[in-house]
Amino acid sequence: MKKLILLFSLFLAPAFSYKENQKTKQNFSSNNTSHKRLKRDWIWNRMHIREEIDSPLPHHVGKLTSSEGNKNAMYIIEGESANTIFKVQGYDGDIYAFERLDREKKAEYELTAHIIDRRNNRSLEPPSKFIIKVYDINDNAPIFVQKVFNGSVPEMSRLGTSVTKVTAEDADDPTVAGHATVTYQIIKGNEYFTVDDSGVISTARADLDRENQSTYEIIVKAKDALGLTGESSTATVIIRLTDINDNFPVFKHPSFHFKVPENVSVGGEVGRVEVEDIDEPQHRHTKYSFVRGDYRDTFEIVANPFTNEGIIRPKKPLDFEKVAEYRFDIEATDHNVNPAYYKPGGSKSISTITIEVTDVDEPPVFTKLPYEFKVRENDPEIKTLGSVWAYDPDAAKRKIRFVRRRASPNGDYVRVSDTGIIQLPKPLDREFSSSYNITVAAHEILEDGRLSDRESHAQVHVIVIDENDNAPELVYPEEPRVCENAAPGKVIIRISATDKDEISPRGFFRYSLTTEDSNFSLIENYDNTANITVKYGQFNRELAKIHYLPVIISDNGDPDLSSTNTLVISVCKCNEKGDFTFCEERSKQVGVSIQALVAIFICIFTIIVIALLILLRKRHKKDLSGLRRNVAEIHEQLVTYDEEGGGEMDTTSYDVSVLNSVRKNGIKPEVVPSAYAQVQKPPGNTTSGAGEMEMMIEVKKDEADNDRDLLPYDTLHIYGYEGAESIAESLSSLESGSSDSDIDYDFLNDWGPRFKMLAELYGSEPNEDFVY
Numbered sequence: 193m194k195k196l197i198l199l200f201s202l203f204l205a206p207a208f209s210y211k212e213n214q215k216t217k218q219n220f221s222s223n224n225t226s227h228k229r230l231k232r233d234w235i236w237n238r239m240h241i242r243e244e245i246d247s248p249l250p251h252h253v254g255k256l257t258s259s260e261g262n263k264n265a266m267y268i269i270e271g272e273s274a275n276t277i278f279k280v281q282g283y284d285g286d287i288y289a290f291e292r293l294d295r296e297k298k299a300e301y302e303l304t305a306h307i308i309d310r311r312n313n314r315s316l317e318p319p320s321k322f323i324i325k326v327y328d329i330n331d332n333a334p335i336f337v338q339k340v341f342n343g344s345v346p347e348m349s350r351l352g353t354s355v356t357k358v359t360a361e362d363a364d365d366p367t368v369a370g371h372a373t374v375t376y377q378i379i380k381g382n383e384y385f386t387v388d389d390s391g392v393i394s395t396a397r398a399d400l401d402r403e404n405q406s407t408y409e410i411i412v413k414a415k416d417a418l419g420l421t422g423e424s425s426t427a428t429v430i431i432r433l434t435d436i437n438d439n440f441p442v443f444k445h446p447s448f449h450f451k452v453p454e455n456v457s458v459g460g461e462v463g464r465v466e467v468e469d470i471d472e473p474q475h476r477h478t479k480y481s482f483v484r485g486d487y488r489d490t491f492e493i494v495a496n497p498f499t500n501e502g503i504i505r506p507k508k509p510l511d512f513e514k515v516a517e518y519r520f521d522i523e524a525t526d527h528n529v530n531p532a533y534y535k536p537g538g539s540k541s542i543s544t545i546t547i548e549v550t551d552v553d554e555p556p557v558f559t560k561l562p563y564e565f566k567v568r569e570n571d572p573e574i575k576t577l578g579s580v581w582a583y584d585p586d587a588a589k590r591k592i593r594f595v596r597r598r599a600s601p602n603g604d605y606v607r608v609s610d611t612g613i614i615q616l617p618k619p620l621d622r623e624f625s626s627s628y629n630i631t632v633a634a635h636e637i638l639e640d641g642r643l644s645d646r647e648s649h650a651q652v653h654v655i656v657i658d659e660n661d662n663a664p665e666l667v668y669p670e671e672p673r674v675c676e677n678a679a680p681g682k683v684i685i686r687i688s689a690t691d692k693d694e695i696s697p698r699g700f701f702r703y704s705l706t707t708e709d710s711n712f713s714l715i716e717n718y719d720n721t722a723n724i725t726v727k728y729g730q731f732n733r734e735l736a737k738i739h740y741l742p743v744i745i746s747d748n749g750d751p752d753l754s755s756t757n758t759l760v761i762s763v764c765k766c767n768e769k770g771d772f773t774f775c776e777e778r779s780k781q782v783g784v785s786i787q788a789l790v791a792i793f794i795c796i797f798t799i800i801v802i803a804l805l806i807l808l809r810k811r812h813k814k815d816l817s818g819l820r821r822n823v824a825e826i827h828e829q830l831v832t833y834d835e836e837g838g839g840e841m842d843t844t845s846y847d848v849s850v851l852n853s854v855r856k857n858g859i860k861p862e863v864v865p866s867a868y869a870q871v872q873k874p875p876g877n878t879t880s881g882a883g884e885m886e887m888m889i890e891v892k893k894d895e896a897d898n899d900r901d902l903l904p905y906d907t908l909h910i911y912g913y914e915g916a917e918s919i920a921e922s923l924s925s926l927e928s929g930s931s932d933s934d935i936d937y938d939f940l941n942d943w944g945p946r947f948k949m950l951a952e953l954y955g956s957e958p959n960e961d962f963v964y
Contacts, residue, residue: 239287239324243295244331251292253278253324256285256305258317266310271303271321278303278324282310287324295326296363334360334374334414336427341412347402347433348533349395355431358391360414373417381410385431393429402433403470437475438533441467441500441524443543450504451548454512462491462547465502467524476500477528483542485520491547493522510549513585518547555646556582556592556634562651563632565614569622569656577606577614580650582634590636593643597631606630606654614652622656623692629653660749662692664701666757673775674726675766676733682726684712684761689720689745706742706756714743724759731763737776738762 239254256267266282269275278301280287301324307317336358343356364371376387385408386396393412408431415425443465450463469476480493480502490510493502502524525540558580565577584590594612599605606628607615620628630652636644672685689701703722705714713727724741731739739761746754764775937954940947 241289241326243293243326243329250288250290253287253289258307262316264310265307265316268306269303272301274303293326300325330364330371332363333425334362334416336360339427341427341429344432344434346436347400351395351398353395355393358412358427362416374414377413379411379413381408384408385410387412400433402435407432435472435475437471437528439471440526440529441469441478442541443467447544449546451550453550453552454510455552455554456506459505462504477526478524480522480524483521483523487518487520512549512551516549520545554585555648556636557585558582558650564653566655566657569659570619570661572619575616580612580632584636593635593637595633597633600629601625608632620656622658627655658694660693660753663753663755664689664691664745664747672759672761673764673772674761675770676731676763678726678729680726680729684724686721686723691747702746702748704744706744712741733763
């Protein structure tokens with residue numbers, strides 16, 4: 193019936209539109225009778241067509257009508273889907289759809305209509321836009337926006353607690369009643385959850401327990417008002433139950449047994465008890481406590497926050513000799529469990545604990561810790577202060593030997609004997625240290641006489657009681673000065689004192705002057721200080737620029753000790769305001785201790801001895817070099833002579849002191865065959881030409897090339913050729929040593945100081961025989 197009404201309205205719409213246009217045109221004509229030409233107008237309205245029409249194509253949509261009565265008029269449409277989906281018959285204006293329309297793809301089309309003269313294509317009317325609207329039919333099933341939905345809810349939630357929401361969409365026109373209205377239905381899991389028309393899923397029971405089932409998977413179906421459904425009209429919802437603390441812990445075993453050595457440390461671990469809590473870790477808050485047994489003061493049970501285990505720890509040392517076994521009951525509970533979710537089975541779990549203590553070889557135990565002794569300082573009669581004592585706690589009851597380990601201050605001030613007696617090898621000085629501390633170790637003596645490796649320690653404190661054995665000393669402040677014109681009563685300086693001993697509880701230091709015959713006076717302040725003031729005034733710098741004032745300081749102790757200290761007061765020139773303008777500088781006393789003097793003397797003596805040894809060694813080596821030098825060395829030295837080629841004017845080319853020392857000392861050198869003996873002076877006149885020199889050079893070159901055992905003496909030719917300008921001919925010792933000449937060289941003494949050495953060398957007595 194609805195389809196027939198809709199179809200009827202589509203066919204009648206153009207007719208009604210035409211009538212309305214005619215009425216409008218008539219009204220317009222009656223109101224404007226003064227115009228001669230009537231305006232033409234389109235006669236049509238909005239067009240409609242139903243989607244998904246089952247009848248054969250094409251489908252009539254509507255008709256374009258104009259008041260133009262021209263028989264040559266032709267209709268044309270332009271725009272979206274014109275001449276493809278929609279076509280118009282040009283002669284009568286009927287529009288047809290040549291495809292089945294889907295409103296869900298496109299709900300309306302906007303086109304433009306033209307009317308032209310078919311003869312010349314001239315436009316007869318202005319173009320006009322019109323819309324073709326596609327009517328909806330309920331042809332789409334609801335579709336979920338996602339295939340899987342997730343939700344969570346705390347376990348044991350109340351009935352109707354919201355879990356999550358699902359959503360499905362219908363592509364049909366929501367303005368048409370019933371076309372896009374979606375309803376939901378749970379087709380799997382409806383015994384645990386419900387869903388309303390808006391898609392909200394809620395709990396259908398109040399006893400959903402995570403420990404029984406933690407996850408639920410339900411299926412929801414969506415449909416519209418007409419009940420249309422499709423493949424995408426169902427969705428899966430996964431619901432997870434979150435944990436709450438609704439379960440009590442339960443011991444895994446009814447009893448636990450542990451073994452622990454008696455030397456376990458306080459706070460150490462004895463053992464662990466395990467419980468089972470089916471809640472998640474964040475909701476496990478197990479608390480352990482004692483139920484029966486008198487050992488609450490011996491052990492404690494602490495819950496491990498990560499494993500929920502109960503850790504048993506001793507609160508005090510265990511002793512196998514006293515208690516060998518402990519037995520008690522403990523309970524485990526969780527106070528954070530909500531009573532509203534209380535489950536049968538009890539809120540507490542109880543287990544029996546047995547702890548067996550095993551015996552170990554324990555170190556000795558001191559009877560008193562720490563040990564403290566008091567002694568008066570500098571008391572030579574006190575040798576023994578007391579003793580320390582330790583015992584073997586084991587059943588063997590071995591003997592104990594004591595050994596000193598550490599001392600403070602470090603040194604042999606306090607001793608301990610093997611039996612634990614504390615001894616003083618010498619009196620103690622409180623001013624050196626007010627207390628002396630030692631660490632005493634106790635060892636068990638084994639059956640073979642050795643000491644056990646296990647030891648225990650005790651601290652021994654020796655407090656030294658003070659004796660008044662030190663006199664007070666003056667605390668020297670800045671250099672005291674006084675104006676030469678100072679008035680009587682002028683305060684020069686405030687002095688104070690210090691005492692190495694403890695301050696006497698009976699009072700303060702007492703100050704006094706050794707004599708009253710001075711221009712100074714002393715006034716006590718009764719606060720351990722005193723003022724030095726001017727007594728008469730008007731000092732005379734010409735008589736004394738520096739005054740030495742002895743001051744006696746007493747400590748008021750038992751016995752009463754005092755010391756005399758000297759204040760050095762300078763008399764200065766001052767201006768009218770009393771400011772110092774000129775003071776004499778004191779000569780600073782520089783002292784050197786005896787130890788420093790001895791060290792300096794030893795250093796100086798060592799330096800002098802080392803210097804003398806070096807000097808004697810050099811002199812000794814020089815004498816040996818002069819006496820032991822052989823002929824070859826002398827010749828070697830003489831080789832360098834005349835290399836300068838200076839003739840008779842050269843007297844400093846070599847050192848003849850060696851030859852001279854040989855002559856004077858009368859020592860005959862050992863006869864050593866010299867390589868120079870093979871070289872003879874060429875016969876003939878001593879004055880020779882260039883041919884002589886060339887021959888000598890060739891001879892020496894040949895010797896150097898053929899004899900590989902001797903060093904080349906390339907300069908020996910110089911001794912064979914002294915120079916043509918020398919009236920003394922050759923002065924070479926080589927030639928004179930091998931010659932039988934009896935030449936008298938005493939004439940060299942007449943040649944002056946330059947030839948003095950040669951005169952001494954060659955002017956020797958004939959009976960002196962030199963062997964080269």
